[in-house]
Amino acid sequence: MTAPESLRVQASPPRPPSWRVQAPVVTVVAVGGGAGAAARYAASLWWPAAAGGFPWTTLWINVAGCAVIGVFMVIITEIRAVHPLVRPLIGTGFLGGFTTFSTYAVDIQKMIDRGHAGTGLAYLAATPLAALTAVWLAARATRRVLGTTDTKGKKSS
Secondary structure, three states, rough: OOOOOOOOOOOOOOOOOOOHHHHHHHHHHHHHHHHHHHHHHHHHHHOOOOOOOHHHHHHHHHHHHHHHHHHHHHHHHHHHOOOOOOHHHHHHHHHHOOHHHHHHHHHHHHHHHHOOOHHHHHHHHHHHHHHHHHHHHHHHHHHHHHHHOOOOEEEEE
């Protein structure tokens, strides 16, 4: 006895190998990350931190990069449809390479090793607080300027 046609399991169409799907994403993340890291390095050359001083360059790079992430994500998720590779290229790649939370961690360790534990702990707290605030404020400002709705569906005022 055979099952009725409506109950038979349909064979799914063959899927391309996962590397074929992931290769373009990995490629654009790598290209964007390289460009973002180069931009971060250029900023550190342009505005070098004083030896043993507070790492202002790293702090402002992280805050600025996070603000750009806030603007970028509103634009590509709420305003305009973009090519599927734009988000990994710019968001994950470039801005991920530009912001530098690994350097932030090394800076904290250096401050503690040099006997500036209080400054290191303040920096430990201030950087993520400032970065998250920058994302939130930039996303909110972008929605307000562009007249879009917020994530709860309410019109930005």
